[in-house]
Amino acid sequence: MDSGLSPQDKKDLDKFIKFFALKTVQVIVQARLGEKICTRSSSSPTGSDWFNLAIKDIPEVTHEAKKALAGQLPGIGRSMCVEISLKTSEGDSMELETWCLEMNEKCDKDIKVSYTVYNRLSVLLKSLLAITRVTPAYKLSRKQGHDYVILYRIYFGEVQLNGLGEGFQTVRVGVVGTPVGTVTLTCAYRTNLAFMSNRQFERSAPIMGIIVDHFVDPPCGGQRPANMGHPCNYRATDEDDGGQYAGCQDSQEVCTTSFSTSPPSQCVCTLSPSPSKLSKPLPLDSLLLPLAPGLVTHTLYASRLSYHPPALAGAAELCHPAANQVLHAGKEHGGVVSGPAQPPHGADAQLTAENAANTPGSSGDDAGLMHSGERRKRRDEGRRSLSPADPVESLNAFTRKIGAFVNKPSTPITAASLDLPFAAFAPRGLDTEDNDPMVQPPDSPPCPSPLQASLHSQGSEGSGQQDDFVMVDFRPAFSKDDLLPMDLGTFYREFQNPPQLASLSLHISSQSMADDLVTQLFKDSLPEKLAVYEKNIDEFDAFVDMLQ
Amino acid sequence: MNCRSEVLEVTVEARQVEEAMLALLHTILLHRSSGKFHYKKEGTYSIGTVGTIDIDCDFIDFTFVRVSSEELDRVIRKAVSEFKDALSGDGMGQISLEFYQKKKSRWPFSDECIPWEVWSIKVNVVNLANEQERQICREKVGEKLGEKVINVVEVINRHEYLPKMPTQSEVDNVFDTSLKDVQPYLYKITYQITDSLGTSVSTTMRRLIKDTLAL
Numbered sequence: 001m002d003s004g005l006s007p008q009d010k011k012d013l014d015k016f017i018k019f020f021a022l023k024t025v026q027v028i029v030q031a032r033l034g035e036k037i038c039t040r041s042s043s044s045p046t047g048s049d050w051f052n053l054a055i056k057d058i059p060e061v062t063h064e065a066k067k068a069l070a071g072q073l074p075g076i077g078r079s080m081c082v083e084i085s086l087k088t089s090e091g092d093s094m095e096l097e098t099w100c101l102e103m104n105e106k107c108d109k110d111i112k113v114s115y116t117v118y119n120r121l122s123v124l125l126k127s128l129l130a131i132t133r134v135t136p137a138y139k140l141s142r143k144q145g146h147d148y149v150i151l152y153r154i155y156f157g158e159v160q161l162n163g164l165g166e167g168f169q170t171v172r173v174g175v176v177g178t179p180v181g182t183v184t185l186t187c188a189y190r191t192n193l194a195f196m197s198n199r200q201f202e203r204s205a206p207i208m209g210i211i212v213d214h215f216v217d218p219p220c221g222g223q224r225p226a227n228m229g230h231p232c233n234y235r236a237t238d239e240d241d242g243g244q245y246a247g248c249q250d251s252q253e254v255c256t257t258s259f260s261t262s263p264p265s266q267c268v269c270t271l272s273p274s275p276s277k278l279s280k281p282l283p284l285d286s287l288l289l290p291l292a293p294g295l296v297t298h299t300l301y302a303s304r305l306s307y308h309p310p311a312l313a314g315a316a317e318l319c320h321p322a323a324n325q326v327l328h329a330g331k332e333h334g335g336v337v338s339g340p341a342q343p344p345h346g347a348d349a350q351l352t353a354e355n356a357a358n359t360p361g362s363s364g365d366d367a368g369l370m371h372s373g374e375r376r377k378r379r380d381e382g383r384r385s386l387s388p389a390d391p392v393e394s395l396n397a398f399t400r401k402i403g404a405f406v407n408k409p410s411t412p413i414t415a416a417s418l419d420l421p422f423a424a425f426a427p428r429g430l431d432t433e434d435n436d437p438m439v440q441p442p443d444s445p446p447c448p449s450p451l452q453a454s455l456h457s458q459g460s461e462g463s464g465q466q467d468d469f470v471m472v473d474f475r476p477a478f479s480k481d482d483l484l485p486m487d488l489g490t491f492y493r494e495f496q497n498p499p500q501l502a503s504l505s506l507h508i509s510s511q512s513m514a515d516d517l518v519t520q521l522f523k524d525s526l527p528e529k530l531a532v533y534e535k536n537i538d539e540f541d542a543f544v545d546m547l548q
Numbered sequence: 549m550n551c552r553s554e555v556l557e558v559t560v561e562a563r564q565v566e567e568a569m570l571a572l573l574h575t576i577l578l579h580r581s582s583g584k585f586h587y588k589k590e591g592t593y594s595i596g597t598v599g600t601i602d603i604d605c606d607f608i609d610f611t612f613v614r615v616s617s618e619e620l621d622r623v624i625r626k627a628v629s630e631f632k633d634a635l636s637g638d639g640m641g642q643i644s645l646e647f648y649q650k651k652k653s654r655w656p657f658s659d660e661c662i663p664w665e666v667w668s669i670k671v672n673v674v675n676l677a678n679e680q681e682r683q684i685c686r687e688k689v690g691e692k693l694g695e696k697v698i699n700v701v702e703v704i705n706r707h708e709y710l711p712k713m714p715t716q717s718e719v720d721n722v723f724d725t726s727l728k729d730v731q732p733y734l735y736k737i738t739y740q741i742t743d744s745l746g747t748s749v750s751t752t753m754r755r756l757i758k759d760t761l762a763l
Contacts, residue, residue, distance in 0.1 A: 036601075036602035036604065036611075037602050038599075038600075038601045038602065038616065039600055039601075039616060040599040040616050041597060041615065041616045041729040041730050042583075042597045042729070043583070043584040043729050044586070052583045052597055052598060053597065053598055053600070054597045054598065054599035115713075120707055126578050126600075127579065127701040127704065127705060129578070130575050130578060130579075130612070130613050130700075130701055131698065133602065133611045133697075134697050135694075139609070172705075174704075174705030175705060176707075
């Protein structure tokens with residue numbers, strides 16, 4: 001139907017709507033990155049800022065949006081939707097909100113495209129900026145990192161609000177009438193956030209068959225399900241050409257693995273692109289975060305392109321190739337890489353993390369942890385599976401690995417010399433500590449975890465050097481090498497019924513406990529004490545007056 | 549033309565007054581500011597770019613977006629801080645943000661200021677007894693401000709009257725061109741304090757922006 005629009009106006013309008021859609025996605029995703037956004041005003045127009053607003057373009061996001069649009073524009077029945085969801089460290093996910101850019105049939109023929117529509121679209125974007133900070137998901141996204149991450153997914157077509165649970169609310173950001181229809185921007189957000197306790201999450205079927213897997217060759221081998229979103233924690237590089245985006249995929253080399261303390265253990269691999277792709281190298285400061293229980297992907301705070309493969313199932317596959325990765329990287333640097341936790345030992349991975357979290361500053365003395373077995377481990381780098389039969393034994397096999405450039409003689413200490421549980425973490429004599437770069441790495445602040453220590457000792461050169469990571473050996477109580485040659489069960493049974501405390505076993509005859517105490521007090525010459533106080537009462541009063 | 553008037557009401561604790569006012573005033577100004585105009589020869593103009601900054605509130609669980617202009621921020625902060633000082637303690641007050649156009653009259657008559665949009669924010673200050681109440685207040689006021697932002701956005705998106713885009717000679721009648729990085733519509737901020745009895749005892753009008761009536 002001829003809307004009476006001149007061809008130039010039609011072309012302009014299409015362009016406006018297309019870029020409006022792209023900018024809308026940018027604003028929404030950037031608002032869920034978990035960081036404060038700050039852009040500068042510029043009085044001289046650069047010509048590249050659409051709608052006269054300084055909105056950065058994250059290449060990955062633009063790429064995804066363009067992919068979803070596939071050359072089409074939002075139209076009647078074809079809405080562009082950005083779905084924001086939350087994914088916990090246990091792998092549960094929940095949709096939080098869906099932003100919809102729709103077009104309806106109501107046309108405003110008289111409106112001037114190049115001027116009024118453009119300005120109104122600009123105002124609508126400003127409204128979007130304001131509203132994205134107001135919905136509940138904003139606060140959640142600012143706190144993401146430890147226990148959950150925020151993901152986004154872009155799709156085109158029918159709006160789907162089923163995943164938002166009951167009682168979801170809708171807020172209308174605004175509308176702009178155009179000669180071909182009215183552009184409407186709305187947000188439907190979940191109000192019922194009580195899913196954590198119920199664990200009633202659903203994995204919805206893939207939508208439109210769009211595979212949102214932007215890593216062409218995921219090193220971890222896992223393919224994300226189609227409905228999985230992208231993490232909202234990418235920071236744009238300073239490079240302007242979007243073409244660089246494709247290049248990022250080729251350079252993932254670092255995998256830092258962290259563990260959750262809740263079984264089954266999950267490995268989440270976060271990958272950082274090589275420093276050349278980042279405008280700034282991965283700051284090691286990010287790794288100063290303690291390995292808290294719960295999911296910590298340190299690189300979430302610093303890394304800027306993170307990939308979260310499905311954590312739950314397939315943890316085995318994930319860790320395995322990740323181990324490969326680390327092994328290879330380690331070999332390049334000539335460092336020692338001991339096989340990281342193999343997933344069959346879910347408990348192991350878990351304990352290792354726990355231990356790392358509990359490790360005090362002078363954690364361990366690596367000498368103590370270096371068994372003669374370690375030398376064997378070095379030789380057996382290629383060996384991937386550790387003896388699965390005895391988890392404790394395999395734990396012992398996780399020796400503390402020294403960083404590649406640390407020059408330290410290893411002193412094997414046998415288990416017999418350790419006469420305390422957790423002896424490994426007892427403060428050692430000065431001589432060993434002084435020489436131990438693991439504990440006091442040269443020229444760097446005290447490290448709260450051995451992980452850091454090894455990284456610092458590698459010269460702190462940035463993300464390229466972080467391919468070694470440290471497995472800390474530790475001795476939990478009741479482990480095999482513990483002092484008491486008994487297991488937990490025996491211990492419990494034996495000490496289940498301790499004898500009564502002497503102080504509690506006073507003559508509990510007809511008197512109550514209180515009576516007993518009172519009797520005792522009186523026996524302790526309380527009346528005499530009272531008499532003394534009464535005698536000196538004037539003195540005491542004078543003292544009190546003096547204080548007031 | 550008719551001036552449209554919108555009223556927003558908030559109830560806050562004394563220490564939250566400043567941030568609540570900043571949040572709402574900046575949200576409104578975000579929508580009512582444009583980039584700097586650069587007029588070209590043929591009577592066309594190009595518009596500069598407006599940046600934005602997220603501001604976290606310290607005493608309220610809320611984050612708002614303002615335009616990236618330190619000058620504008622200073623002006624608004626000064627106004628809000630005067631309002632806060634005038635409120636001092638509990639009580640009620642109202643701060644108004646008025647957008648107006650100047651209409652040049654012939655000499656000796658001075659120019660007229662014709663408002664086209666007035667936002668009034670009524671503030672009710674309460675004092676809270678203990679820390680727990682304050683914590684609850686933080687969250688509640690944050691939610692309330694969120695609702696107010698949605699209200700503001702709703703009104704603005706009705707796309708009702710806006711002054712026509714001016715020619716180069718007229719631009720100062722419509723826009724405030726004194727700032728170097730953004731160009732809001734001409735505005736003025738005034739406030740009045742109501743004493744605890746509810747009667748408007750003193751109507752304190754303060755001119756915080758250059759106003760031609762002062763000439």
